[in-house]
Amino acid sequence: MIASGLPNDWFKLCLGLLIMVAAPLFGRRLAQVVDPRSADAAAHRRRKAQRKARQKYIAENRQQIGFQYFKSTFLFAGHIAAADGTVCDSEKRLFDDFCARLQLDKAQIDAAQDYFQQGHSPDFSPTAAIDEFVSQCGMVPSLCESFLQMQFAFVEASGTVVAAEWGIVEMLSKRLRAESIYADALEEYRQSAALHAHARARARQQTHKRERDKQRFQAEKTKIEGENNNQQSKNQRDQQRETLTPAQRELRLAFAVLGLPPTRDKTAIKRAYRLQIKRHHPDYLLANGYPESLLAEATARSVKINQAYRLLKDRLKFR
Missing domain, CATH: 1.10.287 (Helix Hairpins)
Known part of the structure; x- marks a missing residue:
């Protein structure tokens, strides 16, 4: 009787232990499914942990973050300003305005000008520069937003948007995961760049037409002048012939x-x-x-x- 009942007792004992161990875990999981507030609390805890990590990172790397923000801002400002081939007066004034807003001293303004000039260089790599910015400042959303807004300001400074400028800010927005935030502005820039490209193409066609007309006019003028000179020479010969004695x-x-x-x-x-x-x-x-x-x-x-x-x-x- 004891031997026959032993397996059942062991089974009941194991089942009881399993329930004792699994019940708390299962209960918490079930509570999360049934009560959405527990999921919100978990998300809140994650955000809090991320915020603490960000604050710690900023506290430990404040100087490097500030330097990288300063450097990248003026590098890309120069790159965008020169994207249409020239740096206009309004872009130069905007540069001075940014320096004033950032309260830069003379040494910092000189450094900003150096970075601005480096952005003009054909050797400048925007991909490497934005990767460096993201590695240092990517955890600081406010700096990323400020950086993008300054670049958008340089795009608008000249009054016209060319395709190269639109391509730069689109790349920056995607790299900083802000394309959805600035989708309307990017679309407006894209349309403006397309219109500008169309206008420039028409202007080039008109310029070429004027050049062809000018060359044609010059050729006709040269031909007429040659004919006039020939006629004058003929008239002179005729006059000389008329002045000869028999x-x-x-x-x-x-x-x-x-x-x-x-x-x-x-x-x-x-x-x-x-x-x-x-x-x-x-x-x-x-x-x-x-x-x-x-x-x-x-x-x-x-x-x-x-x-x-x-x-x-x-x-x-x-x-």
């Missing part, structure tokens, strides 16, 4: 028959005469297969050459 015109025509410009070089005149008379002499032409039907024209040409040569000999007094 004897001068006759002499110039004689030179033209010999294929010479006006000259007093007797040797050149004789050489030109021999060359022309040889080319147009009937015997020379017949020997070279010239048609007999055209010999009359060649003979007339030879007569003109001889007349021109005799005229030049008489006028220039040589034999």
